[in-house]
Amino acid sequence: MAYDESKVINGTHGYLWLDGDLIQEVQSVKATITPKTETVSQSGEMVDGTKVTGLECKGELKTNKINSRWIKLMSDSLKAGKQRSFTIISKLADPSNGGTERVKLTGCVFTELPLIDWELKKLAEESLNFNFKNWEVLDSIE
Template sequence: MLHDNKMEVWINDVLVDEIAAFQAKIEFDKEDIDICGEMMTQHKITGYSGTGSMTLKKTNSRMIKLLANFMKDGLEPDVTIVGKLADPGNGGSERISISGVSFDDLTLFDFEVKSLGEVECPFTFTKYKFIDLI
């Protein structure tokens, strides 16, 4: 029996129903360490940063409404994103909240004739919290 996964993304407590893809990940900053007698370079994690991306079907002006007014005033909005993946066949769901979200760009137009438009929204974030884990 096949089960449908349920994926959701919420921006500041508002469901993003036009979501097509979502990714948030931690990228590690590493420093090389050379050790006498070892041919293989060792590595030490010295920090990390949060990066991610959303792909939205172009059905509304969500990102322009979220960012444009703040940009005019030289401000940055306070953004929190919650991603959820529920798999009934796996007995649970995973929800992770990321905050301190800062978008890398704002697409004003990107369209092609006879094609449903998509908007790519890359971002960085400064905090994360596990809400539910499978």
């Protein structure tokens, strides 16, 4: 199959839902899984092996600030010492590509709450880091 540059996916056609609500102010989202590993040495071998012992699931969500959404979603539970979790669904579907990729993240817990972050003559943005417990690929691009 020949490489077709028109099939490179453009993030302009990305969408994000948080607990079923479309977050149209989203600017970027990233979720990564990093294997936790332990070194395994073996007699007679100069190079150590690696054993996966767990997974670290983290993400980052960036939005334009258009309201106090995040403060309203998290302030009360944080003050009460309660952990609130969310479900995130990301959809990426570029019309030039013809495919759709959807990924569902569950057990999402935001690890920080931006209360104040602005600067004169700059558009206000919010950046939220989160951890997640599980993921499911709902649709993939072939």
